Structures are given as structure tokens and as C-alpha cells.
Amino acid sequence: MDVTRFAFLALAAVAVVSAFRVVTAPKIMHAALWMGFTFFLVAGLFVVMGAEFLAAAQVLVYVGAVTTIILFGIMLSEAAEVRGGRASVAAAEVPQGSTFWRRHVLPVVATLAFVGIMVAVYTSVPWPPMAGVGGDTVPQIGRALFTTYVVPFELAAVLLLIALIGAIVIAIRDDHREEQGS
Amino acid sequence: MMLPSGIPLTYPLVFGAILFGMGLYGALTQRNAIRILMCVELMLNAVNVNLVAFAATFWQAAAAGQVFALFVMTVAAAEVALALAIILILARREKHIDIERVHLLRW
Numbered sequence: 001m002d003v004t005r006f007a008f009l010a011l012a013a014v015a016v017v018s019a020f021r022v023v024t025a026p027k028i029m030h031a032a033l034w035m036g037f038t039f040f041l042v043a044g045l046f047v048v049m050g051a052e053f054l055a056a057a058q059v060l061v062y063v064g065a066v067t068t069i070i071l072f073g074i075m076l077s078e079a080a081e082v083r084g085g086r087a088s089v090a091a092a093e094v095p096q097g098s099t100f101w102r103r104h105v106l107p108v109v110a111t112l113a114f115v116g117i118m119v120a121v122y123t124s125v126p127w128p129p130m131a132g133v134g135g136d137t138v139p140q141i142g143r144a145l146f147t148t149y150v151v152p153f154e155l156a157a158v159l160l161l162i163a164l165i166g167a168i169v170i171a172i173r174d175d176h177r178e179e180q181g182s
Numbered sequence: 183m184m185l186p187s188g189i190p191l192t193y194p195l196v197f198g199a200i201l202f203g204m205g206l207y208g209a210l211t212q213r214n215a216i217r218i219l220m221c222v223e224l225m226l227n228a229v230n231v232n233l234v235a236f237a238a239t240f241w242q243a244a245a246a247g248q249v250f251a252l253f254v255m256t257v258a259a260a261e262v263a264l265a266l267a268i269i270l271i272l273a274r275r276e277k278h279i280d281i282e283r284v285h286l287l288r289w
Binding site: 004016019020038039042050051053076108115141145152162164167 | 184186191195197202204207208216221223231237239255257258259264266269274
């Protein structure tokens with residue numbers, strides 16, 4: 001087994017375990033830290049697959065921004081349920097009747113069916129001939145971003161600006177209205 | 183079918199499917215809004231893994247898959263900012279973020 005394959009399998013195994021901990025960790029804070037760790041491992045997988053630029057973007061955007069935003073959101077909120085977490089489904093009481101089906105049976109069935117169907121498709125489909133050449137992809141990404149995909153690129157910039165303004169407008173603390181007991 | 187770096191194509195695809203399955207299971211079973219948000223992020227990341235694998239195997243010349251993954255990251259960043267703002271204002275109004283008990287838009 002050569003080195004890249006071993007590195008991929010090792011990173012993927014740890015990432016699956018930490019993704020599982022995101023769902024099952026009893027405290028929401030720990031779940032957020034496991035999520036950051038998963039993102040970091042996926043960045044490592046990008047490096048192994050030869051996408052260095054995306055690995056850097058993954059570390060900057062997901063590990064640096066998304067995880068930090070969620071951690072700050074958890075720490076800044078005063079609701080006990082946000083900080084304490086209220087644990088995973090297994091810890092809560094087992095509901096009866098249709099709620100049991102909706103919460104415990106259907107998700108498992110849906111998830112297993114999805115993963116099973118996807119793996120079956122991946123192993124049985126006839127792939128088109130391989131065209132990958134390897135090598136440095138960063139210049140290609142830059143060229144593609146500013147020629148073929150320049151319109152989506154600009155739209156993404158506008159989207160980020162709108163999201164920034166929208167998040168500020170939504171989350172701003174309206175003290176005047178809260179004093180009146182809205 | 184191999185990536186140029188010597189990994190069989192099925193490895194990243196199966197890993198992406200498993201990661202997506204974890205996110206799907208969490209998003210369907212959890213009641214904490216922030217944890218659902220984290221599971222959605224996991225699913226978006228799994229899609230990125232698939233895009234990178236396909237781009238490296240089939241479309242290296244145009245790098246289209248990696249550009250798409252970059253746009254997915256952009257949308258995910260915008261989404262997490264807005265979703266967290268909504269969750270914070272929900273926590274401030276309702277003192278909890280249990281989605282089973284939120285009725286603000288229902289009646």
C-alpha cells in the first residue's frame with residue numbers, strides 16, 4: 001500500500017469518527033470543536049487528492065471562519081439550552097407512537113438507504129475515460145474563475161455582501177424595542 | 183479508476199457518502215438548531231469532497247469541479263452567518279433553540 005493511499009485512508013477514518021462525534025457529543029461546545037477538527041481533516045484529504053488551493057480555502061473559511069462563528073455564537077448566547085446542549089437523541093426520553101418513528105426509525109432508514117444507494121451506484125456505474133493529468137491546479141482555478149466563471153464569481157461577492165448586511169440587520173440588539181417589552 | 187495522485191476514485195466517493203450520511207442523520211434526529219446547522223455544514227463538506235475527486239479524475243484541464251467547490255464554500259459561509267443570526271435572535275426571544283418547540287411561523 002503506497003503512501004498517499006495510506007494517508008487518505010487514515011485521514012478519512014479519523015474524519016468519520018470525528019463527524020460521528022459531531023452528532024453524538026453530549027455538549028454542543030464539544031460538537032462544534034469536533035466539527036472544526038473534521039473540517040481540518042477534510043482539508044488534509046484535499047491535499048492528498050491534489051487540491052492544494054481548496055485545502056487552503058477550506059482551512060481559512062471552514063476552520064477559521066465557520067467554526068469560529070459557531071463557537072462565538074454558542075458562547076455569546078445566554079440561553080442555557082444553547083450552552084448546555086441537551087445532549088443527543090439517545091439521552092433524551094424515548095418518545096412513543098408516530099414521534100418514535102419520525103425521530104428514531106425514519107432517519108436511520110433514510111441515512112442507510114442513501115449511503116447504500118450511493119455506494120451501489122459508485123461501484124456499478126461505468127465511468128467515462130480518465131482525463132486527469134495531475135500537476136498544479138492553482139493557475140487553472142485562477143484562469144477559470146476570471147474567464148469562464150466570472151459572472152458566478154461576481155454574484156458570489158454580492159451574495160457575501162448581502163449575507164453580511166443581513167446578518168447584522170437580523171442580529172442587531174434592538175434595545176429600544178426590548179425595553180418596551182416586545 | 184484512479185486519481186492522478188494514486189488513490190482509487192471510490193475511496194473519496196465512499197467517504198463523501200458516509201460523511202453526508204452522518205450529516206443527514208444528525209440533521210434529521212437532532213433538536214438543537216445549532217447542531218442541525220453543524221450537520222448541514224458537514225453535508226456541504228461531503229459534497230465538496232465528491233466535487234474535488236471528480237475534478238481531479240475527469241476534468242483536470244478546466245478545474246471546473248474545484249471552482250464549484252469554491253462556490254459551495256462561499257454559499258456555506260453566507261448561510262452559516264445568516265442561520266446563526268436567526269438562531270441567536272430566536273434564543274433571545276424564546277430562551278431556547280429546540281426546534282420542536284418553536285412555533286413563531288406556524289401559528
